[in-house]
Amino acid sequence: MLDKETDFFEKQLPELSKTNIGKYVLIKGEEIIGIFIAVQDALMIGYQQFKKEPFLVKQIVRFEEPLNFTNHSLII
Amino acid sequence: MASLTQRIANIQQLGPVLEVVLAPSVLYLKNIGISVEDAPKSKLLAMIDTGATSTVIQAGIGQQLGINPIGYSFSNTPSHTKIKSYQFDIQLLFPNDSHISSLIVTELPLQGQHIQCLIGRDILSFAVFIYTGYDNSFTLSF
Numbered sequence: 001m002l003d004k005e006t007d008f009f010e011k012q013l014p015e016l017s018k019t020n021i022g023k024y025v026l027i028k029g030e031e032i033i034g035i036f037i038a039v040q041d042a043l044m045i046g047y048q049q050f051k052k053e054p055f056l057v058k059q060i061v062r063f064e065e066p067l068n069f070t071n072h073s074l075i076i
Numbered sequence: 077m078a079s080l081t082q083r084i085a086n087i088q089q090l091g092p093v094l095e096v097v098l099a100p101s102v103l104y105l106k107n108i109g110i111s112v113e114d115a116p117k118s119k120l121l122a123m124i125d126t127g128a129t130s131t132v133i134q135a136g137i138g139q140q141l142g143i144n145p146i147g148y149s150f151s152n153t154p155s156h157t158k159i160k161s162y163q164f165d166i167q168l169l170f171p172n173d174s175h176i177s178s179l180i181v182t183e184l185p186l187q188g189q190h191i192q193c194l195i196g197r198d199i200l201s202f203a204v205f206i207y208t209g210y211d212n213s214f215t216l217s218f
């Protein structure tokens with residue numbers, strides 16, 4: 001799920017990051033629906049337009065810091 | 077400020093655990109037209125984990141709640157680096173009836189143990205967490 005949106009986002013990232021660092025992009029398929037300051041606004045438009053269909057909301061950053069987990073019950 | 081205190085039989089052994097309820101976010105429910113009462117819910121045991129950058133739910137719970145992922149993130153765990161995993165927009169309800177109406181959580185497989193959710197530093201960033209070891213209790217306020 002979200003493979004098309006993810007590939008599209010990664011292709012668009014160099015262009016998006018020129019002027020939108022820190023903002024959130026809403027993507028459906030291979031289309032940018034909008035760019036938002038707040039993640040909640042991007043989600044709201046996504047739910048309003050696409051209801052239960054999948055869409056991608058992603059923050060625009062030059063380098064994505066991984067999340068870190070020290071708990072050994074995580075099995076990967 | 078809402079506050080809850082939990083007493084655990086052996087907090088050193090079990091950790092600061094509490095029962096929470098997960099449901100789709102309020103934003104999702106409002107826009108889909110489902111009331112909070114009718115929303116699918118999942119009751120699970122969570123542990124407060126200061127070693128977690130953000131909150132994690134057991135793999136498969138998003139699907140149980142009938143929601144799609146809204147994004148993805150990369151994670152480093154004790155055994156792997158840069159694992160790509162889905163993120164979901166959920167609401168989290170605590171035993172004292174306080175709740176977080178929208179929270180983006182990461183889905184990862186949690187093994188064996190009884191724990192199905194790690195409450196991470198994203199929630200702790202707006203909370204006070206007091207671990208009282210000698211009393212086998214902890215308090216979470218936010």
